[in-house]
Amino acid sequence: MNYEIVELEIFSGSQATIYSVILEGDTITLFDHFVDENVATYRKEIKHITNRLHEIGHTTGAREQFFKHHEGKPGDGVCALFDASDCKLRLYCIRYGSIAVILGGGGPKPDHIKAWQDDEKLKLEAETIIQISKDIMQRIHSGDIQWSNNGTQLSGNLFISDNDE
Amino acid sequence: MMNKKTARKHTNPVINQLLDEITPVEKLQTNIKMTLAARLYDLITAKGWSKSEFAQKVNKNPSEITKWLSGTQNFTIDTLAEIGVVLNMPVAELFIPTQDHHQTQVVINVRDIQQSIRYVTPYSESGNTF
Numbered sequence: 539m540n541y542e543i544v545e546l547e548i549f550s551g552s553q554a555t556i557y558s559v560i561l562e563g564d565t566i567t568l569f570d571h572f573v574d575e576n577v578a579t580y581r582k583e584i585k586h587i588t589n590r591l592h593e594i595g596h597t598t599g600a601r602e603q604f605f606k607h608h609e610g611k612p613g614d615g616v617c618a619l620f621d622a623s624d625c626k627l628r629l630y631c632i633r634y635g636s637i638a639v640i641l642g643g644g645g646p647k648p649d650h651i652k653a654w655q656d657d658e659k660l661k662l663e664a665e666t667i668i669q670i671s672k673d674i675m676q677r678i679h680s681g682d683i684q685w686s687n688n689g690t691q692l693s694g695n696l697f698i699s700d701n702d703e
Numbered sequence: 704m705m706n707k708k709t710a711r712k713h714t715n716p717v718i719n720q721l722l723d724e725i726t727p728v729e730k731l732q733t734n735i736k737m738t739l740a741a742r743l744y745d746l747i748t749a750k751g752w753s754k755s756e757f758a759q760k761v762n763k764n765p766s767e768i769t770k771w772l773s774g775t776q777n778f779t780i781d782t783l784a785e786i787g788v789v790l791n792m793p794v795a796e797l798f799i800p801t802q803d804h805h806q807t808q809v810v811i812n813v814r815d816i817q818q819s820i821r822y823v824t825p826y827s828e829s830g831n832t833f
């Protein structure tokens with residue numbers, strides 16, 4: 539999987555930097571797709587999610603308490619944004635402390651399923667963000683990607699390619 | 704050669720429009736819920752309590768406390784009063800925003816002057832504190 543990590547300027551602020559990724563051959567981010575796919579049916583929820591992301595970036599930071607954890611592999615930071623109990627949408631992301639979040643995709647979670655593995659769409663989105671987390675972790679370890687001096691921004695080679703491995 | 708640049712900035716007019724549609728009241732509601740949750744988490748942590756311990760003190764399930772701390776909870780006055788009693792503080796103080804968690808590093812380089820360290824006790828109006 540080849541992709542570029544981009545910063546979502548509208549959400550990023552003094553408390554956290556919010557990123558998403560654009561897959562090769564695409565022009566919009568995984569989060570943009572999530573919005574496009576759900577805005578017609580779940581407009582109120584999408585607005586609520588965007589409002590919360592804006593608060594995270596500008597006011598509260600990406601505090602652990604605002605996310606549902608253990609959506610991915612142990613220690614990979616993959617989680618889902620916490621939303622009100624009557625909300626249907628799951629948005630998957632990777633959280634790096636309280637200072638940065640990479641938004642992936644997601645979708646509505648049907649009432650009858652317990653985990654993302656039980657739904658094809660959620661499985662695809664969760665597995666995509668799990669792979670992205672793995673790629674980024676490898677590149678942070680190798681030094682290809684670093685945290686910028688004030689520790690709030692990713693820098694380095696933010697174009698991820700399978701050929702890099 | 705390694706690219707040292709930070710991420711390219713990306714905007715989406717649809718998302719900008721959605722944010723524009725959020726009313727000032729809705730913005731404030733979300734802001735209050737999230738900052739209150741952050742404040743509550745910090746107060747519980749400062750007491751040295753786990754979520755489960757706090758849950759016991761307010762007679763709730765730990766899952767209910769997770770919801771309280773998620774920043775999505777619409778607290779009633781009654782619940783805020785219960786929290787205030789358990790935390791032993793006025794309810795109004797629950798709304799004081801939590802201080803910025805960002806770490807600030809101050810580096811002072813001293814050169815070409817004689818170095819000394821002076822200890823000063825806290826200021827007191829009642830008299831000489833030395």
